[in-house]
Amino acid sequence: xxxxxxxxxxxxxxxxxxxxxLEELIGSGVIEFKSYLNPAxxxxxxxxxxxxxxxxxxxxxxxxxxxxxxxxxxxxxxRFKTKPIIILTTESxxxxxxxxxxxxxxxxxxxxxxxxxxxxxxxMVLGV
Amino acid sequence: xxxxxxxxxxxxxxxxxLGEEQYGIAIDRIKEIIxxxxxxxxxxxxxxxxxxxxxxxxxxxxxxxxxxxxxxEREADMHTxxxxxxxxxxxxxxxxxxxxxxxxIDSAHLGVAPKFGSSVDTDFICSMAQxxxxxxxxxxxxxxxxxxxLVTLEQIQQTNTSEGE
Numbered sequence: 001x002x003x004x005x006x007x008x009x010x011x012x013x014x015x016x017x018x019x020x021x022l023e024e025l026i027g028s029g030v031i032e033f034k035s036y037l038n039p040a041x042x043x044x045x046x047x048x049x050x051x052x053x054x055x056x057x058x059x060x061x062x063x064x065x066x067x068x069x070x071x072x073x074x075x076x077x078x079r080f081k082t083k084p085i086i087i088l089t090t091e092s093x094x095x096x097x098x099x100x101x102x103x104x105x106x107x108x109x110x111x112x113x114x115x116x117x118x119x120x121x122x123x124m125v126l127g128v
Numbered sequence: 129x130x131x132x133x134x135x136x137x138x139x140x141x142x143x144x145x146l147g148e149e150q151y152g153i154a155i156d157r158i159k160e161i162i163x164x165x166x167x168x169x170x171x172x173x174x175x176x177x178x179x180x181x182x183x184x185x186x187x188x189x190x191x192x193x194x195x196x197x198x199x200x201e202r203e204a205d206m207h208t209x210x211x212x213x214x215x216x217x218x219x220x221x222x223x224x225x226x227x228x229x230x231x232x233i234d235s236a237h238l239g240v241a242p243k244f245g246s247s248v249d250t251d252f253i254c255s256m257a258q259x260x261x262x263x264x265x266x267x268x269x270x271x272x273x274x275x276x277x278l279v280t281l282e283q284i285q286q287t288n289t290s291e292g293e
Contacts, residue, residue, distance in 0.1 A: 013209050013227040016142055017161045020230060023140070035229075112162070 002029050003126045004052060008036040008070070009059040009088070014111065018057065018088070021115035022122065030128050039065040043073055046080065053083060055126055060089040060096065068096070072103045084125045088113060138232040143264055144211065144224040146194055151224075152231065152257070152266045157213045161227055164208040170284055174277070180288050181210070181221060187288040188212060189281045190221035196272065215269045218282045231264070233257045238266065 005022070009015050015035045025031045034051075036042040039062050045051035056074070060067040067087060074080045084106040092110045100108055107121055122128075141152035142161075167179040167190050176195035180187050190210060194201060207226035212219055241253040254268035273281070 012229060013161050013163070013207075016227050016230050020142065020155060020158060020161070023155060023230075027140075115160075 002032045003054040003128060005031045005033050005055045005057065005122065005126075006036065006042065006051070006053045007033070007057040007088075008039050008042050008062070008067070009057075010037055010062045010064075011059070012037070014059070014088070018113075018118065021113075021118050025119065025122070025128070031122075031126070038062075039067065039070045043070060046074060047077070053080075055122065056083065056085045057088050057122075058085060060087060060091050068099055068103060068105075071100070071105055075104050086121060086125065088118075138234055139238075141231050141233055141264070141266060142211065143228040143231050143259065144209070145226050145228060146197065146199060146224060150228060150259070150262045150264045152233070152264045153211065153213060153269065154266075155230060157215070157269060159212040159214055159219060162210050162212065162221075164204045164210060164223065167223075168288075170288065173280070173284060177281075177284070178223060180284060183212070186219065187285055188219050188221050189284045190223060193222045193224055213269060215273065216278055218278060218285060220281055231259050233259070233264075233266075241265065 007015055007018050019026070019033055019035070022031065022033060026033050039058070042051065043065070058067040058070060067089065071085050071087070074085065086107040086109060087100055087105050088109045088111060090111045097108050106125055109118065109121065140155045142155050142158055143150050143152045162183065165181055167181055169179040170177065176192050178190045178192045180189050192201065202225065208223065209227045210221040210223055211227070212221050238255040238257050241250060241256050243250065252268050252271040253265045254271070255266045257264050257266060
């Protein structure tokens, strides 16, 4: 069964870039891909049970909600506690990365990202 | 879920906006999407040729898509992007107002582009499709350039690459 990969980012260009990088995995049915521009909408859908995921890729700086706060809220929910989250951001400060670690995010990638690296990380995390 | 991206009859397009109009390019031609960056002007080139960019050491000619389509030039903002596309083995950057999404369009929903009379050059629009309330014009990038223009772009790329070495 296809693994469900979600991305949340307020930039449509970043979402499109990630989707193009993952096109082969999407096209071959290894993953199904869904994007959100608004983290609050994603969180609402997860909490209501309308959404689920095998891997979440999240930006940090978004207008409605910070990606780390979003990750913390998701991780505090028993249903998603063990689900992997990869942070994809322009932020590279050690302080923020530490904060991410404490919250329990699986990986941290800095934009602009390398397509191959994204695919490799995703395959590794999902075991596909 | 509202969309199944894995059905075989669906074609995938990257869509973008120029003003209010939405356009699409088949994704197999797209190399990458980058934020607008410094474009170096190259003298004696067509007005729609914005110049060249140096992308990780590769010199890539960049087209102002608005000017190529006869639209007004526009100041770059935070949404302005360059879509790098491969046309006849030449990498070309297209400056667009904003990137929208990767969309799946059922090939059965692609309509023939209307003709606006012989005085209007719309040959580069190969088909039209509807995505939600928007009509998306699918571009045939090969037809966007005359053969000699592609040669010019290739020359610009080669000249600047060799000068940069």
